[in-house]
Structure formats: C-alpha cells, structure tokens
Amino acid sequence: MCGIVGYVGGQNAAPLLVEALGRLEHRGYDSAGVAVVGSQLKVTKRAGRVRDLAEVLPKRTSGRVGIGHTRWATHGPATDVNAHPHTDASGTVAVVHNGIIDNAAALRARLTDQGVELVSDTDTEVFAHLVALSGADTLEGKVVDALDAVEGTYGLAVVHAGFPDRVVVARNGSPLLVGVGEKEMFIASDLAALVRHTTTVAHLADGELATVTAAGFTTFRRDLTRTQTTAREVDVDPSAYEHGQIDGRPRMYTEMLEQPASVERALRGRLDERFATAHLGGLEMDARELRAVRRVKILGCGSAYYVGQMGASLVEELARVPADAEAASEFRYRDPVIEPDTLYVAVSQSGETIDTLLAVEEIKRKGGRVIGLVNVVGSAIARACDGGIYLHAGPEIAVASTKALTTMYVGFALLALQLGRVRDLSVADGRRLVAGLQALPAQIEQVLDGEERIAEAAKSLAAAESLFFVGRVRGYPVAREGAQKFKEISYRHAEAYQMSELKHGPLALISPDVPTVAIVPDDELTDRNVAALHEIAARGGPLVVVTHPGVDLGELRAERIEVPRNERELDPLLLTVPLQLLAYHAALSLGHDVDKPRNLAKSVTVE
C-alpha cells in the first residue's frame, strides 16, 4: 500500500525520489508525487503510475532535500489533487503520510471554521495545515504541535521551505526507516527503497520522531526528549530487491522457482538429527515453558491465515496441543479472551499487515505471550512479538505470496516438531519428520518439473467463470489457499469448500461449466474423498485432482496432477505448490499482469 521515500544530501533529490518510488511499486498504489526543497518548495503529483509522475516532473525541479509518496486511496478517489504530498495554502509545508488519521473529519471541520480552505478529500491534508498554523519556531516543534492534534496511525515525513536543510519524520504504527549514506541520508517506509543506496539502517520505534539532515539524524519523542535509536547494518542482498521481470518472467514465477532454495534456507541449522527435533533459538522459550503451553492460537491474514490453519493441524498432530487459526482481522475486533497458558503465533510475510500487528498489540496489552513467524527482518510485527522465527524466504516482490508461504509452512512444522519433542512425540516419529523436512526441497523441485502438465490443466480452468477448490481436514486449508491464489491473479470466482460439506449445499452448483480442483492425498481419508469426487462427476462437474502416485480414482474422468509422497503430516506443503502454478498459468492465459493484480497491495497497512 502507500509508500514513503525521502532524501537529504548533496545530489539533486527529484530523480532519486522517483527512482526510489519505483522500488515501492510492488506494494500497490494508484498515484504518486514528490516535494523538493530548493530555492522554494516544489510539489509534483499525479494519479497513475510512477512513470506518469516522471513524465510530468519539470526538468528544472532542483533541490537537495525532498520527500515522495505512492498513495493507495483511502479518503477520496485516486486523483491528482488527492495524491501526496499535501501542502498548506501558502505551499510552505509539504507532508507525505502512510496510515489513517482517525479524527480527520473533526480536524477538517475545525480548520474550515478557522478559514482554512481544504482542497483535497484526504485525511493527510489537515496535517500540512496544522504544521503551518503552529507557532513553534522549529520544524520539530511544529510537527509535534500537529501530532498532538491527531489521532490514528502514521508514518509521515514533512519538509518546510523555511527549514530547507531537513526532513522531519514521525512514526506511530506505520514503518519508517532512515538509511545512512556518505554525507547523505535516505528515508523510506520499506527497505526495498533504500538498499540500492545503503544497508545501514535505523528503524524508528512507535512514538518516535527524527530530524534528518545531510550530516545525520537524531531521534526524539513527542516531548522533544532525545532517544538513542541507532543505525545498524542489515544483512541483505540488494540485488534480491530488484524489481521487474527476471529473464522475461514475472516475479511470481521466479519466486515459485526459488522455493526449493528458500525452504532449504528456512530449515538450515534448525534440525537436530541426533535428538530428532528442531531448535528455534528465536522463540526465547525453554523446554519448561514449551511444556507449559496448553493451547496454540495462530493469527494472520489472507494466505498467512490459511497457512496458519495448516500450522494448527501440524501442532495438534505432532504436539497433541489444541490449536486453531483465526483471521487476525476478525480476532482483533472481538475483544478476545487472552489466556496465560496459550501460545499466540502471529504469521506475516511483510511484518506490516496492520490487522495482524494490532492483534499482536491486543494480546500483549492483555498480558499474553506472542511469537512471530515473519519474513521481513526488523519489521513492525517482528519487533512487537516476544520472540519468533524468521522465515528467510528472501524479499518477496510479487503480490501473490508463494515462497514466503511455503517457508511459513516450514516454520510451523519446526515449531510443531519442537513442541512435540518436549512433550510426547517419540524419537522415531521425530526422526521420521526430520527426514521428511529434509526431503522437501528436492520434492518441491519435482513438483515444479511438472509445470507443463499443470499449465495445460490451468488453461481449461481459466475458461470457467466460477470454480470450486475442495479438500478435507489437512487438505482443506490447501484448497483455501489454492482458491485464494486463483482468484487473486485470474479474477475468476474460486470458492474453497470442505469436501465433506459439498452435499450440504454447494453440490447444487456443480455442472459441466463449474470445474472442481480437488485435493486428494493418500491418507486415511482417501476413500471418502474419492467417493465425493464421484458425486461431482455424476453431476457432470469437470475435475482436476491433486493427489499422490498410486491413489486409485477408479473410473473417474479427471485431470490428474501428482505430487511426491512425504510424511502424511507434511503433505499440505507439496500439495500447495501445483496450485500456485495452476493460478499462475490460468492468469497468464487470460493475459493478466500476475505480479500486480488489480485492487491488491503487497502489504495491507490500512485497517
């Protein structure tokens, strides 16, 4: 969603800002803009893509201090006027803002009463006027005065023509990073916009502000007392953040292909063959504390929630601890009961999803213990948790999550194994699962090798306006994730259903025009699943069956996609991979931009 960039240094700011905004494009946005402080403050903004902004940016825009923004419309449509930066009436102050000002309506009314003319529909514009109206004699003081009036979440950056050497930034709930260069400083809401210039980075904490000049940065609180936030070297490979296609292929494709390597990374150093267990040092929990866990509650959004359901099954099967997953976006609104002996697990690729972050904060406020399964190191959710497991998937650029998702699954498997082995899981079962996990990278490779056949099946599915994805028990969250991926990028209506529930209603929809993708692993439920497939076939419903070698489908006419066998408990991971390829090839055959699906953002940072 919205992205912030900033620059203070010796170079002309405008081209640097535009380039940095381009590196945030994958997050999803509908307009973009920059404000540059030179001999005066100049703002250029435009609805549309960053390249549209670049086209209208006057060639003579010069100045060594500036801020930029990609906007995802919340208050008001995507128009030039609603794009950020927003300014006060005199054009002295410019502001870019991520998040939502909750009391914007009241502030707009107050400003209007004071004779201020508001030109946009946005919540952010009020902030520019509040800064301009402040009587403080420093930019820091003006920003603090404005912040005292607003309620809500924000990452924001402010420039002022009267203070041309600096950018003042503030954070409350939306990430803000300061990157340290050689006599120049960078600001961004996402590491992706910084890494080309620097990997020495400071993460602002909630409630913190910073003054950024070419010489460095200082951090402080709203009462203007100094804080000690420092910059650290982040261990990332800048080339992994490059955007655009690789070898002419969409990023979703290269990210799917990377899964054997990313799963390998997620496992590295965490398996203990001798004691047939996993070691997750980041949990910050010893064996006694792990044994005291009476329940596991997993929270995430979208695909992270579905993989959380797979994780809950793993925890119940391996550790025999009751576990369930819930959409963080629901959990946080229902005044949840927080139990002291429940282990809460927040799962997120970006570490920024606002609903998941607020769920974590709700748990902590009520005294619960929460660990994170997070990909982005140092992200808001990772920092808010008591401990956790980094996924090591590497940067995920495509909106449709693939490699992060499979590393989430591995994270849950490791957690379940460690929890199981401090309880009743036998050494023999532990060994079986360690070996199963070790086999996964090569087996994912095998599934990916079957791409051609999957692509054929995808083309026939893409022709249908509506389809079902069905599975039972372990297979149901796999079906949910498969349907999610399919609808996200193909824009077809794809509905996930429990195989067992079909005859309680949805069977009425089955017809030759409504295909079903069925998840049928070789397990204790195969016979029941095959019986349900016969019911679908009897009503003329076309079938694509994702299954294991040797599963007997009898006389069924079905397109068959096979994945290798592993341990039954670990089946969901390998069953998920062909569904990614199905969605990908369906979307490609329909001519869609798979990396930037319509209406979707990579990180959902607004409620």
Ligand code: AGP
């Ligand atoms: C995945 O394909 C989706 N784009 C989406 O559901 C995503 O998983 C969800 O928004 C959660 O994101 P997170 O993992 O960054 O928290």
